[in-house]
Amino acid sequence: MxxxxxxxxxxxxxxxxxxxxxxxxxxxxxxxxxxxxxxxxxxxxxxxxxxxxxxxxxxxxxxxxxxxxxxxxxxxxxxxxxxxxxxxxxxxxxxxxxxxxxxxxxxxxxxxxxxxxxxxxxxxxxxxxxxxxxxxxxxxxxxxxxxxxxxxRLLPGVLNDETSALFDSFQDGLLAPPVYTRPADFRGWKIPDILLCGDPKKVDQWRHEQSIKRTGERRPELLKGME
The missing domain is CATH 3.40.1280.10 (SPOUT methyltransferase, trefoil knot domain)
Incomplete structure (x- = not known):
């Protein structure tokens, strides 16, 4: 481009x-x-x-x-x-x-x-x-x-992981879910157990549910547009 x-x-x-x-x-x-x-x-x-x-x-x-x-x-x-x-x-x-x-x-x-x-x-x-x-x-x-x-950033080859942009906020009409990284326990603040379950399908389902929840809390008008 x-x-x-x-x-x-x-x-x-x-x-x-x-x-x-x-x-x-x-x-x-x-x-x-x-x-x-x-x-x-x-x-x-x-x-x-x-x-x-x-x-x-x-x-x-x-x-x-x-x-x-x-x-x-x-x-x-x-x-x-x-x-x-x-x-x-x-x-x-x-x-x-x-x-x-x-x-x-x-x-x-x-x-x-x-x-x-x-x-x-x-x-x-x-x-x-x-x-x-x-x-x-x-x-x-x-x-x-x-x-x-x-x-x-959307051009093929720009991002090291090209799938990353697919999960950005607004790509599917929803806000992105919360994300976490190491350590799993920081000052007693633990990440959700589901992220350590090792089942990609369950993790994806959790992320989708969190996206809907966050969108409803912060940008409810986006959910109305999907109805």
Missing amino acids: RIDIITVVPELLESPFNHSILKRAKERGLLEIHIHNPRETTPYKQGQVDDYQFGGGAGMVMMAEPLAIVIDKLKEERTYDEVIFMTPDGVLFDQKTANRLSMKGNLIIICGHYKGIDDRIRQHYVTMEISVGDYVLSGGELGAAIVVDAVG
Whole structure:
């Protein structure tokens, strides 16, 4: 998979993509992440990429031309499955969306900044709009990092145990069950006996029951969606 991210503050993305699972994905040649700063190719003086809103109002808007130049150049080089815009009024990002995007080959992610981007870019280039929550961030970079992390870890070969992602929260519509590791007795706090029974079927049944219980306690609306 190749993901191209357009941002005016690329420094915000340096750390998330250079550590842990995403670093491993890049080293294994399973994921390419390329960052593009429209300030470097803008036709306007002094790297200008934003201007005042037509009609007045507070806040600057990212201009159409600097963004279009970057997108056009990328699309001349390859075909993209989605051009994604990170925005508070987009569709709420969830595990199903991450699963669907992990099956794609090439993605562009546009990170808005300031008051947003000229809406003509949304109308003529963007194919998918994503929000990571009902709140407003200073820009789309942190949201883009979340999307890339959630998608990248699903690529075959990224995780050392490829079955691990299958049991993450939300993969089956439920929250993940509690997990434990050694020692079995820590400060007198013992793990459930069922985990030491040696019967995988009984353990799986217990985990499923715990998933339902935890989901009912913490996210009951998910259970209603399964009825």
